[in-house]
Amino acid sequence: MTIEVPYQPLPIQQAHVRYAHGPDSAVQPGVPAGETIEFDWDDSAVYPGTSRKFWVHVPARYEASEPASLMVFQDGWWYLDPEGDVRGAIVLDNLVHRGDIPVTIGVFVDPGVFPGAEHPKNRNAEYDAYDDRYADFLLTEIIPEVTKRYSISEDPDRWGICGGSSGGNCAFTAAWLRPDRFRRVIGYLSSFTQMPGGNPYPELIPRVPRKPLRIFLQAGHRDLRWNEPEANWLANNLRVAAALAEAGYDFRLVLGDGGHSPNHGGVLLPDALRWLWRPDDHPNRPVAVE
Numbered sequence: 001m002t003i004e005v006p007y008q009p010l011p012i013q014q015a016h017v018r019y020a021h022g023p024d025s026a027v028q029p030g031v032p033a034g035e036t037i038e039f040d041w042d043d044s045a046v047y048p049g050t051s052r053k054f055w056v057h058v059p060a061r062y063e064a065s066e067p068a069s070l071m072v073f074q075d076g077w078w079y080l081d082p083e084g085d086v087r088g089a090i091v092l093d094n095l096v097h098r099g100d101i102p103v104t105i106g107v108f109v110d111p112g113v114f115p116g117a118e119h120p121k122n123r124n125a126e127y128d129a130y131d132d133r134y135a136d137f138l139l140t141e142i143i144p145e146v147t148k149r150y151s152i153s154e155d156p157d158r159w160g161i162c163g164g165s166s167g168g169n170c171a172f173t174a175a176w177l178r179p180d181r182f183r184r185v186i187g188y189l190s191s192f193t194q195m196p197g198g199n200p201y202p203e204l205i206p207r208v209p210r211k212p213l214r215i216f217l218q219a220g221h222r223d224l225r226w227n228e229p230e231a232n233w234l235a236n237n238l239r240v241a242a243a244l245a246e247a248g249y250d251f252r253l254v255l256g257d258g259g260h261s262p263n264h265g266g267v268l269l270p271d272a273l274r275w276l277w278r279p280d281d282h283p284n285r286p287v288a289v290e
Helices: 076-080 088-098 123-127 133-147 166-177 201-207 233-246 263-276
Strands: 035-041 052-058 069-074 104-109 159-164 184-188 214-220 250-256
Touching: 035 133, 052 076, 052 088, 069 076, 069 133, 069 166, 076 088, 076 104, 076 159, 088 104, 088 263, 104 133, 123 133, 123 166, 133 166, 159 166, 159 263, 166 184, 166 214, 184 263, 201 233, 214 233, 214 263, 233 250, 250 263
Parallel strands: 069 104, 069 159, 159 184, 184 214, 214 250
Antiparallel strands: 035 052, 052 104
């Protein structure tokens, strides 16, 4: 089936472009609002001494008798804020209500902080590392608090993870190292370039057996250091996308204008979720790797 895309003129100035949200990012008449519950988490074994909040959003159509899909969002409040650029709970409510995606519980997790410390933020240590600590943190600390209260599917094809900037490479790493749990990935303007030791993925992706992942990436023409020879956010996202293409992954790259802003990714969230949860029609979908 051919899909005709309406003409949209390209902006001449690329640095300060702002994308308009679609109707799925706004509260709609007749769509019941889900419930959002706030939690404090101050006793982490994986990241000792940190404190954080996380939120669980349960769409109105959720029923305990039917296990829900799961979507984890990094930078929790930024992605949950109904006045922000992403508006994750509103998008989930609209898409679940219409049946565009399965009933999906959203878990919005803030990065940790060290209360009272001179340098309190633990975000980069958690998000930029190439190791399984953050995935382990989610799987052993945060998600068990969710499954105590709600029925979540055990099928890893129904578990997704999303983030932007350092949260984007964090989401990619969590799924890459734990594809037994997370198999749907959204990465916006991912900060692959600032991973300690360098971005491992352009060389790593083609060298290992293909993993059962479906990956949605968004990159920006005017992301940080877009025309610099080193630490170039745009170039590193393109290299990861090229490696995924050459390795035969089920992935999608959307390239937009603007700088290092959550605006474009936030506008794309409804389409990204629809694409992630679409029927399994990819002819070369890889088999699960243990």
